[in-house]
Structure formats: structure tokens, C-alpha cells
Amino acid sequence: MTLRAGIVGCGGISRSHAAAYAHLDGVELVALCDINRAALDERANEHGVAGRYGEYEEMFERERLDIVSVCTHAPLHTPVTLAAARAAVHVLCEKPLALDLEHADRMRAACESAGVQLAVSHQFRFTPLFRQAKEWIAAGRIGELRAIREVGKGRPAGFELMEMGVHYFDEMEFFLDGIEWVHAQVSYEGRAVGVEDIMPSRQLCPTDRRDNGLVAGDTMLVHLGAPHGAYGLMELYVRGSVHDWLMGPHLLGSEGQLMIKPHGGMDELWYCPSDVSFAAHTPPWELVARADQSDCQINGTAWPTRHSIWSVRDMVEAVRTGRKPELGGARALTSLECVSAVYESHFTGARVVLPMEDRRHPLGKRVVRT
Ligand SMILES: NC(=O)c1ccc[n+]([C@@H]2O[C@H](COP(=O)([O-])OP(=O)(O)OC[C@H]3O[C@@H](n4cnc5c(N)ncnc54)[C@H](O)[C@@H]3O)[C@@H](O)[C@H]2O)c1
Incomplete structure (x- = not known):
């Protein structure tokens, strides 16, 4: 089965996540979300992605994603992850995982009770x-x-x-x-x-x-x-x-x-x-x-070593095989x-x-x- 991947936040680091999904086997980038239409279109056009959204809740409702990369700034990592968990989507979150441990704990608990993985993207x-x-x-x-x-x-x-x-x-x-x-x-x-x-x-x-x-x-x-x-x-x-x-x-x-x-x-x-x-x-x-x-x-x-394809690959393999991602569970925090x-x-x-x-x-x- 080919996994369906999405990305929230189409700025700088999303370029690496999008390239990763485009080059890895067993996964397809099907949807992107950004409040900035120009950033959204630029990233979507690079990879011919049809699903384009200004609201991540709507993207989760419509796209039946398997994995989402959270590529916004840190304050949004928690609300986007909670929304993904509600939609039963596995989350690969950019660093820093959250603004503090209280927020990180909520993200981890929500993903655990939804039965999805939460991992942080430290690629090195x-x-x-x-x-x-x-x-x-x-x-x-x-x-x-x-x-x-x-x-x-x-x-x-x-x-x-x-x-x-x-x-x-x-x-x-x-x-x-x-x-x-x-x-x-x-x-x-x-x-x-x-x-x-x-x-x-x-x-x-x-x-x-x-x-x-x-x-x-x-x-x-x-x-x-x-x-x-x-x-x-x-x-x-x-x-x-x-x-x-x-x-x-x-x-x-x-x-x-x-x-x-x-x-x-x-x-x-x-x-x-x-x-x-x-x-x-x-x-x-x-x-x-x-x-x-x-x-x-x-x-x-x-x-290059700093490219996110290395951490995206671990997440994709984890979801495909049903194992925990290396930077999932307590280690995500x-x-x-x-x-x-x-x-x-x-x-x-x-x-x-x-x-x-x-x-x-x-x-x-x-x-x-x-
Ligand atoms: N792992 C790494 O090596 C690495 C490298 C660079 C950045 N990062 C991390 O990635 C995250 C993003 O950094 P960046 O440099 O790409 O930032 P950026 O400012 O270039 O991009 C952020 C994007 O999020 C969008 N956004 C804002 N609110 C949104 C919303 N409600 N819904 C959807 N999109 C929204 C913005 O419009 C913008 O396009 C940060 O947490 C940063 O620390 C990690």
C-alpha cells in the first residue's frame, strides 16, 4: 500500500520534507497546507500536488492521510498535532517539538490514545x-x-x-x-x-x-x-x-x-x-x-546530512512496517x-x-x- 502524506507549513524546511516524500518508495505526497497562498502554490507546483489547503483541519477531514509533516513554527506544532491525532494521522513534527513539556505531553498523549505515532525530526x-x-x-x-x-x-x-x-x-x-x-x-x-x-x-x-x-x-x-x-x-x-x-x-x-x-x-x-x-x-x-x-x-x-529525507525515511518505514519510529515515544521529547x-x-x-x-x-x- 502506498502511504498518503501531507505537509502543514510550506516554508523553508518543507522543501526538504516534500523532496523526501517525492523520492522515497511507498509514499506519495498528496496534500499541502499553508495560510500563505504563494508559499502553498510554490511547494505544490514543485511536486505537482493537487491537494492545496489554507486550513489544516479541512485537509485532515478531506484527504485521509497516513502521515503528516508539521513544518510550521513551534507554537503551531501542538494544535496541528492534536488535529492530526483526531484524524488518526501519524505525525512527524519538526523541531523543537513544542514550546514546553506541557504541550509536548499533550501531543504525545493525544497520539498514543489515537493509536498513531508521534516523532520529532532530528535528521542527523x-x-x-x-x-x-x-x-x-x-x-x-x-x-x-x-x-x-x-x-x-x-x-x-x-x-x-x-x-x-x-x-x-x-x-x-x-x-x-x-x-x-x-x-x-x-x-x-x-x-x-x-x-x-x-x-x-x-x-x-x-x-x-x-x-x-x-x-x-x-x-x-x-x-x-x-x-x-x-x-x-x-x-x-x-x-x-x-x-x-x-x-x-x-x-x-x-x-x-x-x-x-x-x-x-x-x-x-x-x-x-x-x-x-x-x-x-x-x-x-x-x-x-x-x-x-x-x-x-x-x-x-x-x-546532504542535514536533509530531512533521513528522518522522513525512518518515519515512513516505521508506519509501513508497524514499528515505532526511532525518535518516537518518550524519545520524541x-x-x-x-x-x-x-x-x-x-x-x-x-x-x-x-x-x-x-x-x-x-x-x-x-x-x-x-
Ligand atoms: N530539522 C531541521 O534541520 C530544520 C531546519 C529548518 C527549520 N526547521 C524547523 O521547521 C519549522 C519551520 O521552519 P521554517 O524555516 O520552514 O519556517 P518558515 O517561516 O519558512 O515556514 C513556516 C510556514 O508555516 C506557514 N504557516 C503559518 N501559520 C500556518 C497555519 N496556521 N497553517 C498552515 N501553515 C502556516 C507560514 O505561512 C510559512 O510558510 C521550525 O520549527 C524550524 O525550527 C527545522
């Missing part, structure tokens, strides 16, 4: 280079995995946390086999973030159009702990593009290191046979693999749990154990109280 973990790096670690090629490091793209940290930060948390969960606790410090303009520094994401990062709800801080150091004693470090701070985007992950083992880094639109996997790389001791790094080699292709095309834990840890000065008991927005509840 599904790519061949990430799988190869994980296999190398499991085979002991860098000794014992000690740590994983990530650095932001240079946007204010509170904004970046909901953008790249959630992807990084997912990478850490993938390589570390889980995240047990989070400890974080957040500052704004050179001092510790206070309640007065909580603001809408568009105010903190006016150059970016995305609405990620309440955020805080321009600088963050996040430290998290994993089941086997390994740890993750995430540094988010404002910086120019002069040194390019340093995106990792940078994986540090007792006998070597691995780094996945973007280059010319295709990721590369690099290896270094040393446990450290300080300035005074910079061992040679060796290129191990590139994302355009034949084993990194889907249906004859090399897809993990990256957002970490975001909440960052702020809770900063404001309480304590290590925060996951999953969090208090499901309220860690910033929203503090703004309301003042």
Missing part, C-alpha cells in the same frame, strides 16, 4: 556518517568514549538552544545512549541571566524570523551526563562567521577522536589517533568518509526535556535529572510569578 542521527561514527565507537576504534562536544552557529544562546541546541541534544542522546542529567549556566550581556532577561525569541534574535516562544541569554555552557559516565558539553555564544560554522559532533575517546563536519554541502567524517588536540600537540586528522559516497545515497541520490533542564538548572543552580517532574515552561512559570 539517521545519516550514514553518524551511523559509521557510532559503529566505530562501538568497535573501540577511539577507545572508551569520554565526551561529545558541540558549538553553536553563533546566534544568541537562548535562540540557538531551540534551533541547533535541540539537534545537538539529540546527537548526544544518540552517541551517549541516553542523557541522565543536565547542568547549565546562562548569561546575558556579561552577567547571570535573571527573570528580567526572559523574552520572546524574536526579540532576542531579531534577524531570524522563527518564533520559539520564551527564551533567555546570549551565552550558555551546558554539561550533561550519560549512563556510562561519558558526558556532553555544549557551548552556545555569539560569534561572527569568520571562523565558519564549527558544527560537530566532536567525539573524544581515550585513544582517539572523531569529528563530523560540513564541507561544501556534504558532511565529512574525520579521525584523529590521539585523545587530545591542544595547540601544542596537534596530531594529524585523517578524512575517513564523505556523505556523497555510494553507501550514503537514497535511490541513487546523495543527500528528550531534546525538549534538555532545553527545559538547561533553564531549570541555571535558575536553581542544581543538576536537573531527566525526565523532569515539573512540566511547566521553566521561563514562563518564572515570568508569571513576578
